[in-house]
Amino acid sequence: MNLRIAIQKSGRLSEDSLRLLNDCGISVKSAGSKLRTQAENFPVEVYFLRDDDIPQYVQDGVADIGVVGENVLYEKCKNVEVVKPLGFGKCRLALAVPRGVEYGSVASLEGRRIATSYPFLLESFLRQHRVEAEIHEISGSVEIAPGIGLADAVCDLVSSGSTLFMNGLQEVETILESQAVLVKNTELENSKEIILRKLLFRIDSVQAARRNKYILLNAPNDALDEIFALLPGMKSPTVLPLAEEGWSSVHSVLPEEEFWEKIEALKYAGAQGILVVPIEKMIQ
Ligand code: ATP
Ligand code: MG
Structure with missing residues (x-):
């Protein structure tokens, strides 16, 4: 049993839609001349369509879910359920x-x-x-x-x-x-709901990872309290002693939107050698 997902064949949403699937660990090649393709390692079949047709196809159950701009979705007034905003195609x-x-x-x-x-x-x-x-x-x-x-x-x-x-x-x-949203047919069979739930779990981890950065820094121990106060982390920061006496390495996770402001404050508090690394997946 496959979940059939409709995405735009070629246009402004195509690349981001494919990238989302690939970031979710679902290997799909871009459309080329094909109208549909089976993912290699996940029970998903991808249909490549014109974006205007996606709401109708999902409503009729020709596709189970789809990625489409809200502009097209609300213009077409089809009966589909919005599952999740995707944050691209703004x-x-x-x-x-x-x-x-x-x-x-x-x-x-x-x-x-x-x-x-x-x-x-x-x-x-x-x-x-x-x-x-x-x-x-x-x-x-x-x-x-x-x-x-x-x-x-x-x-x-x-x-x-x-x-x-x-x-x-x-x-x-x-x-x-x-923005682009994920929509679904209103009467998905149970077996497809289960695949969709797995997909949504992966999308959540990908989105969380995109919203956050992993940060590593060195600081003198007497600056740590002030630095901890600046870092939210998933639980609390990880602190490791450095070879140099009186210094520690601090690791934590920072939301993208707080990033620049926090970096300045961290430097001001005494942090040095700050490294900021993208996160690939974040499971919460
Ligand atoms: P199709 O051949 O699939 O019908 P299209 O020409 O209708 O393609 P695109 O121009 O590729 O559509 O746009 C697809 C969607 O990308 C739009 O419906 C909209 O949701 C989103 N989008 C984001 N930014 C823009 C923009 N500046 N202009 C047009 N669409 C945009
Ligand atoms: Mg169109």
């Missing part, structure tokens, strides 16, 4: 108008033409704000629509904002913050 669905156009609030879009590939999400946003506008659905290159006179505004995915900028547009509203 972007936002935003409204943008030509630079130089005065924009007060959503109300200024009343009666305007807005080009988008996300008519459902845009429509709901406008309805919420009691604004009526003409939605022009186009499937790609939305950002050129105002320049060629097709629309007055666009509603499109943005990450850095450079595409909008290059097309003379300014971002004015965020409609949805999005």
Whole structure:
């Protein structure tokens, strides 16, 4: 029995989706010309699909689980269960108008033409704000629509904002913050749930490892108390005596987001020879 997992064949989510599987110890080669492939060492079969089709396939049980952007998921309104945010594919669905156009609030879009590939999400946003506008659905290159006179505004995915900028547009509203999520069919059989649980356990360890760094440092013994206070560790730091009298080596785990601030404080407290090492897996 295999768990069938749908990921994007080629696009912005493909590499991260494959990397996640590989980091979970599931060997899958990239799609190439294949539509599906069996993992070598885990009961998983990977389907390579267009991201737009993934919610439907998971809803219908053609695939059991899938990796897809929330933007696509909520646009398609399929009945699937979100299991876990994955932390990659981050972007936002935003409204943008030509630079130089005065924009007060959503109300200024009343009666305007807005080009988008996300008519459902845009429509709901406008309805919420009691604004009526003409939605022009186009499937790609939305950002050129105002320049060629097709629309007055666009509603499109943005990450850095450079595409909008290059097309003379300014971002004015965020409609949805999005990232890739793992979704599942709502009626998975028991045997597949068991495989999914194993996969989730691995994903948790991979995500925890990515969020943390292993840190090693040397410090004079009289600085240790201050250093311990700075280090959370999984239990408490490991302390080993150094060959040099009066010095110790301290090992601990630090969350990525506290990293720079803590490193400075540690140096200030007397730590030397600080090494920071990536963690491959972290089982909690
Ligand atoms: P497909 O051929 O599979 O339909 P696509 O062209 O629709 O591919 P991509 O451009 O590869 O899709 O984007 C896939 C997903 O990556 C998006 O739906 C979104 O969730 C995410 N993403 C992250 N950043 C961006 C961005 N700057 N622009 C577009 N999508 C982004
Ligand atoms: Mg697509």
